[in-house]
Amino acid sequence: MPIVMAAAGQVRAHLDYPTCIGLMRQAMIRLSLGETRQLPRQILRLDNGMLGVMPGAIGPADAFGLKVVSVYPGNFAKGLPSHQGMIMLFEPEHGVPIALVDAGEVTRIRTASASAAATDALARQDARVLAVLGYGEQAEAHIAAIRQVRPIERVLVWGRNAAKCTRFAGHVGMTGIACEVAATPAEAAASADIICTVTGASEPVLSGADVRPGTHVNLVGSSHAGPAEADNALVAGSRYFVDSREAVLAQGAEYLRARDAGLIDETHILGEIGEVFGGSVPGRTNPADVTIYKSLGQIIQDLASAWHVYSCLSAAAETSLAGTVTAQ
Incomplete structure (x- = not known):
C-alpha cells in the first residue's frame, strides 16, 4: 500500500x-x-x-x-x-x-480550531471584541478561527515588539476587520469579550485584575509546565476548563502555579472541554462568569x-x- x-x-x-x-x-x-x-x-x-x-x-x-x-x-x-x-x-x-x-x-489549523470550538461553547453569545496577545502564526490563525463562531467586529492585538505588532495589525486589517494595536495587555483586555493568549511568555502577561466580568479566555501559548501566560488571580477567579484533565494536572503551567500557591486544588478544574461539548458538564452559567479554556494540545x-x-x-x-x- x-x-x-x-x-x-x-x-x-x-x-x-x-x-x-x-x-x-x-x-x-x-x-x-x-x-x-x-x-x-x-x-x-x-x-x-x-x-x-x-x-x-x-x-x-x-x-x-x-x-x-x-x-x-x-x-x-x-x-x-x-x-x-x-x-x-x-x-x-x-x-x-x-x-x-x-x-x-x-x-496551526487545529490549535486555533480547538480554541474556536471552546469559545463557541463558553463565550457569551453577544461577544464581538477579540483581544489577541501575541502576533505570531497562531495569532493570525486564532483570529480567523474565532471569526467562524462569533461575529467579531473589532480585534485588539498586543505584542512586545511594537513595530512587529503594528505590521501584524495592518495585515489583519487587510482581511476586512478593524484591528488596533494595544499598548499593554491590560489595554487589550479592557474592552475584550474574548481573549486569546498565544505568546511565548515565560511569566504571566495577563492579570485577573485586567479581565472584565463576562470575558472568555483561551490560554494557548504555554504547552508545558514552567512558562505561564495568566497570573494566579485570573486562574483562581475563573470557571476553569481544560482539554485534558490528566495533561493539565501534569503540565498546565497556569493551573500548577495557582495550585502551588495554595489558591486552588484539583476541584477547580470543572471539566474537560469534551464534557462541555457532550453536555455532561455545564460551561458558562452566568453572563458575568470569567471562563478559561486551557489548551495544551492533544495528539x-x-x-x-x-x-x-x-x-x-x-x-x-x-x-x-x-x-x-x-x-x-
Missing part, C-alpha cells in the same frame, strides 16, 4: 476552519468518553527550541499514529513556521503505515485532522483512478 504524502498546501486545501472546528468537537468528546488512547508528550530540549514526540489512537476503527515536531519559536520572524514535522498515520486493521502529513500546518486532535486530510486525498485519488479506467 503506497504511503500518501500530504504537504502543507494539501492540508490547507482540505482542512478549513469550519471543518476542523467540527473535528475538534468530536475528538474532544471522544477523549472525555475514554474512547481515545494517548501517552504524555515527550519533549527534548534543544539549544534553540525543542523536539516533541506524541503517540496516540483515536479509536479502534480509526487511524493511530504519532506526531514528531520541532518547535523553534524564533522561526516566525524569519518567515518560517515555528512548528515543523510530520504526522505518521497507520490504518487500524493491520497496522500498515498509510500517510505522512505535514505537522506544522495541521498544528488526537492532530490525528483526527490528519485522518480527515488523508481520507480526502484517498477519495480524490480513487475518483481520478475510476475516471481513468472509464476513459480507457
Whole structure:
C-alpha cells in the first residue's frame, strides 16, 4: 500500500476552519468518553527550541499514529513556521503505515480550531471584541478561527515588539476587520469579550485584575509546565476548563502555579472541554462568569485532522483512478 504524502498546501486545501472546528468537537468528546488512547508528550530540549514526540489512537476503527515536531519559536520572524514535522498515520486493521502529513500546518489549523470550538461553547453569545496577545502564526490563525463562531467586529492585538505588532495589525486589517494595536495587555483586555493568549511568555502577561466580568479566555501559548501566560488571580477567579484533565494536572503551567500557591486544588478544574461539548458538564452559567479554556494540545486532535486530510486525498485519488479506467 503506497504511503500518501500530504504537504502543507494539501492540508490547507482540505482542512478549513469550519471543518476542523467540527473535528475538534468530536475528538474532544471522544477523549472525555475514554474512547481515545494517548501517552504524555515527550519533549527534548534543544539549544534553540525543542523536539516533541506524541503517540496516540483515536479509536479502534480509526487511524493511530504519532506526531514528531520541532518547535523553534524564533522561526516566525524569519518567515518560517515555528512548528515543523510530520504526522505518521497507520490504518487500524493491520497496522500498515498509510500517510505522512505535514505537522506544522495541521498544528496551526487545529490549535486555533480547538480554541474556536471552546469559545463557541463558553463565550457569551453577544461577544464581538477579540483581544489577541501575541502576533505570531497562531495569532493570525486564532483570529480567523474565532471569526467562524462569533461575529467579531473589532480585534485588539498586543505584542512586545511594537513595530512587529503594528505590521501584524495592518495585515489583519487587510482581511476586512478593524484591528488596533494595544499598548499593554491590560489595554487589550479592557474592552475584550474574548481573549486569546498565544505568546511565548515565560511569566504571566495577563492579570485577573485586567479581565472584565463576562470575558472568555483561551490560554494557548504555554504547552508545558514552567512558562505561564495568566497570573494566579485570573486562574483562581475563573470557571476553569481544560482539554485534558490528566495533561493539565501534569503540565498546565497556569493551573500548577495557582495550585502551588495554595489558591486552588484539583476541584477547580470543572471539566474537560469534551464534557462541555457532550453536555455532561455545564460551561458558562452566568453572563458575568470569567471562563478559561486551557489548551495544551492533544495528539488526537492532530490525528483526527490528519485522518480527515488523508481520507480526502484517498477519495480524490480513487475518483481520478475510476475516471481513468472509464476513459480507457
